[in-house]
Amino acid sequence: MRYDVITIGSATRDVFWKGGFKPVKDRLCFELGSKTEIEDLYFSTGGGGTNTAATFANLGFRVACLSKIGEDPGGQAVLDDLKELNVDSKFIKKTSDFHTAYSTVLSTELDRAILVYRGASxxxxxxxxxxxxxxxxxxxxxxxxxxxxxxxxxxxxxxxKNIRLAWNPGHKELKLGMGDLKSLLSNVGVLILNLEEAKKLTGEGKISDIFGSLIKLTNGIVVVTNGMKGVDVCSNKSCFRASALGNEAVERAGAGDAFGSAFVAGLILKNDIEYAIQLATANASSVVSEIGAKNGLLRKDSLGKFEKVKVDSFKF
Ligand SMILES: Nc1ncnc2c1ncn2[C@@H]1O[C@H](COP(=O)(O)OP(=O)(O)OP(=O)(O)O)[C@@H](O)[C@H]1O
Ligand SMILES: [Mg+2]
Incomplete structure (x- = not known):
């Protein structure tokens, strides 16, 4: 079977803890020896590999996910979700040496803190x-x-094999540094980073210098997201910018995955950067309106309902 997209990345069991604790300034503190009552729990699955597969599947693409899970209930939850989403999981390997990756998301009104076990992924x-x-x-x-x-x-x-490459490198890939990543970047068709990651990778501070450096290295399309401030996207021909859609955000898990995958979906559908930004912005804004990194993602039948995303072209 030839897939439209194979997503490659992590697969996690996510649990969201809600209520019962409050940040003090920018910290969450728990007293040793104390018990803290949690008001509610919400379980879902996440990880870049499976979240991005969910977007592609929802938008009608033939998609498989390649990842690694443990032989445990968390791994089974991942497989169950992928099955429901119509994502082929035949490239998901199981190991008995590690548990399935597990994220505990502590949500507060101000922001969240996440405890991560990366495990098998x-x-x-x-x-x-x-x-x-x-x-x-x-x-x-x-x-x-x-x-x-x-x-x-x-x-x-x-x-x-002439397969096009979209890459949203994780923390550990970026830590390898430009020396190791340079030759990989030259094959990337779409590079997706948030602003902090882009600064770290290029060592540049100004957005024009960041794009200058990354466009030269990739020869493709470079996407730099910046949370609620939105996104800047440049190819070697043109640059575009859009703000985020400021819906009521409930939990921002999965925003980056929803954006990057829908951006690539938009490019596949119309080969048009402005359209890809609209689809991606709408998909990300929609996923943050619900708890869980796969809930709220757009579906094929909601395509075309996001004209309100305004995209401006600009030059450096
Ligand atoms: N609170 C929000 N409300 C609406 N849209 C949002 C929100 N946060 C992010 N987005 C959208 O999602 C895009 C990607 O977000 P962001 O830059 O935070 O990615 P990220 O840092 O990679 O996130 P992640 O932590 O999920 O990896 C933004 O460009 C924006 O369009
Ligand atoms: Mg990200």
């Missing part, structure tokens, strides 16, 4: 993967635990 190895089966038009790659050898395998295979 960062233990993917090239030897787990039957590359010849990865037939797709696009790979959408997010975090793979900073495994450079694995990244090189995916990128080399994609180049060999």
């Amino acid at each position: 960062q233990e993917m190895e090239s030897k787990d993967i039957d590359f010849d089966q990865l037939e797709a038009k696009w790979f959408y790659i997010s975090s793979v635990g900073g495994n450079l050898e694995l990244l090189n395998s995916f990128f080399n295979y994609a180049v060999k």
Whole structure:
């Protein structure tokens, strides 16, 4: 089967804790020896690999997710969600050596704090993967635990097979630094970073210098998101900017994944950056209106309902 997109990245069990604790200035503190009552819990699944697959599936693409989970209830929850979403999970490997990744999200009115166990999701190895089966038009790659050898395998295979590459590198990939990432970047069709990540990767402070550097390195489209301030997108031909849609945000988990995946979906559908920004902005604003990184994502039948996203072109 040739997929439209294979998403590659983490698969997590997420639990959201609500109420019962309050931030003091910018901190959440718990007294040792105390008990803190939580008002409510909400369980869902997350991780860049499965969240982005959910967007593509909802928008009608043929999609498979490649990830690694443990042999545990968290892993089963991931598989159940993917099945319900119509995402093929045949490339998801199971291991008995690690638990499925697990995130505990402590939500407050001001912001959230997240406790992360990365577990199986960062233990993917090239030897787990039957590359010849990865037939797709696009790979959408997010975090793979900073495994450079694995990244090189995916990128080399994609180049060999003419598969287009969208990349939203995770924290551990970015930590490898420009020296290791430079040769990978030259094959990327769409690079997605938030502003903080883009600054760290390029070592530049000004947005014009950040784009100057990344456009030269990728030769593709560079997307730099900045939370509620929205997004700047440049190719070597043009630049566009849009603000976020300020709906009532309930929980911002999954905003980055929803944006990046819908941006690529928009490009696949219309090959038009402005359209891709509209679809991505609407998808991200919609996912933050509900708890859980896959809830609220747009569906195929909501395409065309987001004209209110205003996109401006600009020049540096
Ligand atoms: N609170 C919000 N309300 C509406 N839209 C939002 C909100 N936060 C983010 N977005 C949208 O999502 C896009 C991506 O958000 P952001 O820059 O926070 O990504 P990120 O830092 O990669 O997030 P993540 O923590 O999910 O990885 C923004 O450009 C914006 O369009
Ligand atoms: Mg992100």
